[in-house]
Amino acid sequence: MLELRDVTLFIEQGGDVKPLLSDVSAKYPRGHFGAIIGPSGCGKSTLLKVITGVAHGEEEGEVHWDGRNLMLHDFAPSEIGFVPQFSIAHEELTVRECVAYAMRLRVRGMHAEALREAVERILDEVNMTEFADRLVQVLSGGQKRRLALAMELTSKPPILLCDEVTSGLDPQSEDEIVSLLHGLSRSDGRVVLSVTHSLRHLSYYDSVLVLYKGVVAYQGPPEFLCHYFRCDDPHDVFARLELREAKDWGQSWKKHRQAFMESVTKEDFDKDDAGDKPDIDDELPAVADIEILPAGKETETLIDIEAEVQPQLDLPEEEPDGVPTPGILSQVLTLTERRFRMFSRNKVQILLQLGLILGFPILVAIFAWNGLPAITNQSMGLEQNIVEQLLEAKEFIVQASKVGSLVSGIVMFEVILLTLMGANNSGREIAAERLIFEKEKLSGLNPLAYILSKGIFLGVLVVAQSVWMGLFVSFVCSFPGDLLTQLLFLLLVNAAMTSVCLAISAWMGSAEQASLVSIYLVGFQLPLSGAVLALPAWVASLAQPFIAAYWSWSGILETLKAERYYEIVQMVIQTSTAPASLCLWVLFSHVVIGIFVAWLGCHRSRMA
Known part of the structure; x- marks a missing residue:
């Protein structure tokens, strides 16, 4: 039994506390198919979030499942399934793959053969077998809704919550989805609650809960709905709600609910003539006009829904802890496999990555395609007169300035392009699939x-991008210094920006916002590094700790200490470099902090 007891939800809005739900009470026995209807913005979807435990705001009241207070003890992950209005499956995967990955992430200990059989059974149950090998991106709206249901059935949840899953579908698809949900409610003693605006299929439901501005105006069998609201067509219910204040509807239902539920039968309503119904000005409902049954008469009452349905069900044995969830390692391997499979099917992403990996090093190396210029030593000969010595010194300074600027510029160009690749790697990585992640969480x-x-996935990209950049530039430009240490600095600056942008992606509300902020962050790298123009001391002390480009540029230049180029570079740069060891530690800390902040962002719920 799922039971809501005086559930109230408050949110703070503009400094005021506003109730989204007010004293909502309802009961749903096992094997029950319930509709939740009401005008837009009345709290239907919010009610589902309260049941699942992801609603934001201050809650009062209690939600119970089989006698367990869910305000104190949450659902086990496998005890509840939630199907949102819009499809939240990865479009690069096939239907079969989506269901298989969902099961591998939710159910522990599934061997290959058992997994295959379970997936095929679920696909058959939702009538998706013939579409099993189709990519999600080519499915129709109704097929995507059935796929979403299939993914929720992988853990056999006893409660299935559906948020407007028939919205926007054609009549035939809507018929199929409602019929499917009805059938699911009759299997394994499952409670299925469906938020819907459509009243075409009320006869399929065991009960209808009417919400109006967060208040329960009615909960009972659909055949009694029109009688309660004194209308001839269920579609007129919403118009009737507008005739009274929400609190009046709530008070009226609280006052008459028990008498209404204990005194009426379907036969009584069949006898009632619409002309005998009271006017709207009378208090609703007119319980006194309803025939009171003699004591002991067997009835099919509202309150006896559970007794009617329960004996017909083949209930599973109680599993208070639910289906065991796979461990972290198993989930990591499953997610990593899925991400690489999705990447392998995204031709645009593959071409973009190839373009970045192959093209960006060429942009860097083109400035010294034939190698770095040789530096001519000053002869400092005594046979030269003062004019010749001055001219030679001037030529040396000009040459050294060009070479030093070239070396520093090549390093900074490498670093900036790698930060750009890092932002491209992860700026959208979490934000673009946030709803899928929240659902899986x-x-x-x-x-x-x-x-x-x-x-793991981003690490592969970082290594490929950074190592190829360093090797290509070193080979083409004959770049001096310790190559392995330089590769490490290039890898760390890419990893640092990738991690930081992953954190941004985890906290932004949309992929577009995350991508934009990430690009802005790259834009600040060059001017705030001080590599081109020296920053005021106070600005440098505040900015440079957060600018990964500075630490990579500085660290790579430090690898040239054994080379003559180091002195040449020091002659032209206006910003002092930091010790290589310090640069390594700072970049490593950027990586760790970025991953940690991304993890914090993923812990924060962002259910739409």
Whole structure:
């Protein structure tokens, strides 16, 4: 039994506390198919979030499941399924792959053969077998809704919450979805609650809950709905709601609910003539006009829904802890495999990465395609007169300035392009699939496993981009210094920007916002590094600790200490470099802090 007891939800808005739900009470026995209807903005979706435990705001009242207070003890991940209005499956995957990955992330110990059989059974249950090998991106709206249902059924949840899953569908698809939900409510003693604006299929439901501005105006069998609201068509209910204040509807239902539920039968309503119904000015409902049944008469009352449905169900054995969820390592491997598979099917992303990896090093190396210029020593000969010595010194300074600027510029160009690649790597990585992640987190996905899988995937990109950049520039330009240490600095600056932008992606509200902020961050790298123009001392002390480009540029230049180029570079740069060891530690801290902040962002719920 799912029971809501005087559930109230407050939010703070503009300094005022506003109730989104007020004293909502309802009961749903096992094997029940319930509709939740009401005008837009009345709190229907919010009510589902309260049940799932992801609503934002101050809650009062209690939600119970099989006698367990969910305000004190949450659902196990496998106990509840949530199907949102819009599809939240990865479009690069096939239907079968989506269901298989969902099961691998939610159910522990599934061997290959058992997994295959379970996936095929679920696809058959939702009538998606013939579409099993189709990519999600080519499915129709109704097919995507059935896929979403299939993914929720992988852990066999006893409660299935559906948020406007029939919205925007054609009549045939809507018929199929409602029929499917009705059938699911009759399997395994499952409670299925569906938020809907459509009243075409009321006969499928065991009960209808009417919400009006966060208040329960009615909850009972659909066949009694029109009688209660004194209308001839269910579609007129919303218009009737507008005739009274929400609090009046709530008070009226509280006052008459018990008498209404204990005294009426379907036969009584069949006898009632619409002309005998009271006017709207009378207090609703007119319980006195309803025939009171003699004591002991067997009835099919509203309050006896559970007794009617329960004996017909083949209920599973109680599993208070739910289906065991896979461990972190298993989830990491599953997520990593899925991410690489998605990447391999995204031709645009593959071409973009190839363009960045192959093209950016060419942009750097083109400035010294034939190698760095040789530096001519001053002869300092005594046979030269003062004019010749001055001219030679001037030529040396000009030459050294060009070479020093070239060396410093090549390093900074490498670093800036790698920060740009880092921003491109992860700026959209979490934000673009946030709804999918939140849904999977609700179903038992560990945020740490999610972040680790992102680290593995992005790490491969970082290594490929950074190592190729360093090797190509070193080979083409004959760049001096310790190559391995230089590769490490290039890798760390890329990893630092990738991690920081991953954190941005985890905290932004949309992929577009995250991408924009990430690009802005790259734009600040060059001017705030001080590599081109020296910053005022106070600005440098405040900005440079956060500018990864400075630490990579500085560290690479420090690897030239054994080379003559080091002195030449020091002659032209206006910003002092930091010790290589310090540069390594700062860049490493950027990576760690970025990943940690991304993990914190993933812990924060952002359910739409």
